[in-house]
Amino acid sequence: MWLRHATGVAESLLGLAATRSGVTLHPTPTTLDCAACGDTVTEAGYLPAVERDDGYEPSPADAVCGACGFTALGTAGCAPELDDVTDPATADTLLYVRATDDGVDVVRSKA
Numbered sequence: 545m546w547l548r549h550a551t552g553v554a555e556s557l558l559g560l561a562a563t564r565s566g567v568t569l570h571p572t573p574t575t576l577d578c579a580a581c582g583d584t585v586t587e588a589g590y591l592p593a594v595e596r597d598d599g600y601e602p603s604p605a606d607a608v609c610g611a612c613g614f615t616a617l618g619t620a621g622c623a624p625e626l627d628d629v630t631d632p633a634t635a636d637t638l639l640y641v642r643a644t645d646d647g648v649d650v651v652r653s654k655a
């Protein structure tokens with residue numbers, strides 16, 4: 545019983561987050577592996593995506609974890625730009641995402 549309740553809370557929280565950021569991923573990746581170090585992204589990371597009418601189509605193969613984004617790809621300890629992570633011809637937006645138990649949640653988009 546408590547499990548169903550907790551799921552309902554998580555769903556309402558996710559709905560709230562989606563409403564606030566206005567960003568939807570199609571499809572939503574359940575996990576991301578960092579293209580730079582190969583580790584699974586367990587906290588924050590960067591995910592290139594193509595903007596569509598109904599949300600964003602992500603390119604999980606080019607995702608990077610937050611640490612690599614700053615140290616390996618970004619310039620002088622700054623967050624990476626889209627063309628640091630992937631070929632700008634294949635994606636038009638770099639999303640800052642957070643891995644959650646329910647999949648990948650978009651924190652903000654950066655055109």
Ligand SMILES: [Zn+2]
Nearest residue numbers: 578581609612
């Ligand atoms: Zn990494």
